[in-house]
Amino acid sequence: MVAENESSVELSCITFSDCLREVNWEEASTVFELAPLGRQKREPEKLKRAFEASYAVIVVYDSGKLVDMGRALCDGEYQAAIYDMVVLPEYQGKGIGKEMISRIFKKLPVENIILYSVPGREGFYMKCGFRKMRTAMAKLNPFMSDQDSGYL
Numbered sequence: 505m506v507a508e509n510e511s512s513v514e515l516s517c518i519t520f521s522d523c524l525r526e527v528n529w530e531e532a533s534t535v536f537e538l539a540p541l542g543r544q545k546r547e548p549e550k551l552k553r554a555f556e557a558s559y560a561v562i563v564v565y566d567s568g569k570l571v572d573m574g575r576a577l578c579d580g581e582y583q584a585a586i587y588d589m590v591v592l593p594e595y596q597g598k599g600i601g602k603e604m605i606s607r608i609f610k611k612l613p614v615e616n617i618i619l620y621s622v623p624g625r626e627g628f629y630m631k632c633g634f635r636k637m638r639t640a641m642a643k644l645n646p647f648m649s650d651q652d653s654g655y656l
């Protein structure tokens with residue numbers, strides 16, 4: 505649950521949206537860079553297409569400034585996958601990520617929801633109710649396939 509706390513960021517002006525019409529995709533790209541998520545810059549146009557092609561999205565604003573976002577793919581009947589959960593550093597650790605996941609869950613009409621975590625963020629997803637799988641497998645790009653990346 506998002507609530508005000510004693511940290512430097514005041515959370516009373518935080519709003520959650522599932523509408524992409526107002527998103528400034530340059531601003532969104534910067535959020536990915538600062539969070540950070542991924543090694544490569546997210547091109548605004550690609551980011552826009554990816555979010556628009558998603559089944560469920562969440563965008564978080566602080567007094568109109570885009571500060572966090574996330575999305576899920578889904579077939580509408582059986583399966584879903586969560587991607588691209590990003591919270592700006594100064595907003596991390598305040599319950600916003602968990603609230604975003606909870607809101608995405610409500611939009612997914614399926615019981616099977618998968619994801620892969622950035623190494624080191626597994627604890628966050630476990631707090632959101634995810635459990636490690638015994639049989640999960642993936643075919644990944646060269647960077648993620650590298651043993652040093654921490655994914656395999």
Ligand SMILES: CC(C)(COP(=O)(O)OP(=O)(O)OC[C@H]1O[C@@H](n2cnc3c(N)ncnc32)[C@H](O)[C@@H]1OP(=O)(O)O)[C@@H](O)C(=O)NCCC(=O)NCCS
Pocket residue numbers: 539540541588589590591592595596597598599600601602603620621622624625626627628629631
């Ligand atoms: C991962 C991320 C989305 C989490 O969002 P957040 O708003 O900071 O997380 P919350 O404050 O909602 O944390 C919810 C719970 O998870 C815990 N948690 C958060 N990050 C954690 C971590 N890295 N390891 C273990 N636990 C963690 C919190 O302590 C909290 O526990 P509580 O419910 O017992 O209080 C955010 O840190 C982020 O954007 N990181 C950079 C980008 C990234 O790596 N995204 C993940 C892509 S897979």
